[in-house]
Amino acid sequence: MLVLAAYVLSKGDSYSLYSAAADGLRRIHETLGALVFIVVVLRLLWRLIDSAPAKQPMSRWMATAAKFVQFALYALLIAIPATAVFGTWLEGIPVTLLGFDIALQIAQAPGLGQLIMEIHITLGNAILWVAGVHTAATVFHHFYLRDEVFRSMAPGGRRKS
Numbered sequence: 001m002l003v004l005a006a007y008v009l010s011k012g013d014s015y016s017l018y019s020a021a022a023d024g025l026r027r028i029h030e031t032l033g034a035l036v037f038i039v040v041v042l043r044l045l046w047r048l049i050d051s052a053p054a055k056q057p058m059s060r061w062m063a064t065a066a067k068f069v070q071f072a073l074y075a076l077l078i079a080i081p082a083t084a085v086f087g088t089w090l091e092g093i094p095v096t097l098l099g100f101d102i103a104l105q106i107a108q109a110p111g112l113g114q115l116i117m118e119i120h121i122t123l124g125n126a127i128l129w130v131a132g133v134h135t136a137a138t139v140f141h142h143f144y145l146r147d148e149v150f151r152s153m154a155p156g157g158r159r160k161s
């Protein structure tokens, strides 16, 4: 939900997030993005102590695709906020995290900063596609294959012992 909200707020037909008119939206976008990063770090820490969902029987290509998509989602959830924060700082612009403007005294390199922000935008668009494919696969398992994959992902699903 945080990713979706950050994404939707980043898309305005008539404004750039850097314009004065969009300053409030930029602050909310950046704060939501920072929350995504905090939540994913907590989630990874939780994953270290929590047991994983029990393995479901499925073909080898499906298991490989599931692993790849899971890895891609985690990588994107970390890379999107990281590129935004470093890109913005390299451009010499403070980042608004949880309501505070945070500037970092690193050497400014506006060209590199802009390039990293281009990567941020590409990854920010890509995550919606990856999450969409992941959701479609879940629906396919649940309603077409009628297997236990969706239930194993849901709270209360069977865990590895």
Ligand code: HEM
Binding pocket: 003, 006, 007, 010, 011, 016, 017, 018, 026, 029, 030, 031, 032, 033, 034, 036, 077, 080, 081, 082, 084, 085, 088, 095, 096, 117, 120, 121, 124, 125, 127
């Ligand atoms: C998972 C969280 C995030 C998602 C999904 C996301 C997604 C996006 C997308 C799709 C755009 C491009 C909008 C357009 O088409 O013009 C964008 C732009 C931007 N994002 Fe994020 N973003 C996230 C987190 C962050 C964070 C943490 C920051 C903090 C620095 C940030 C700062 C910006 C800025 C400043 C722009 C404007 C870049 C420009 O116009 O050159 N974003 N974001």
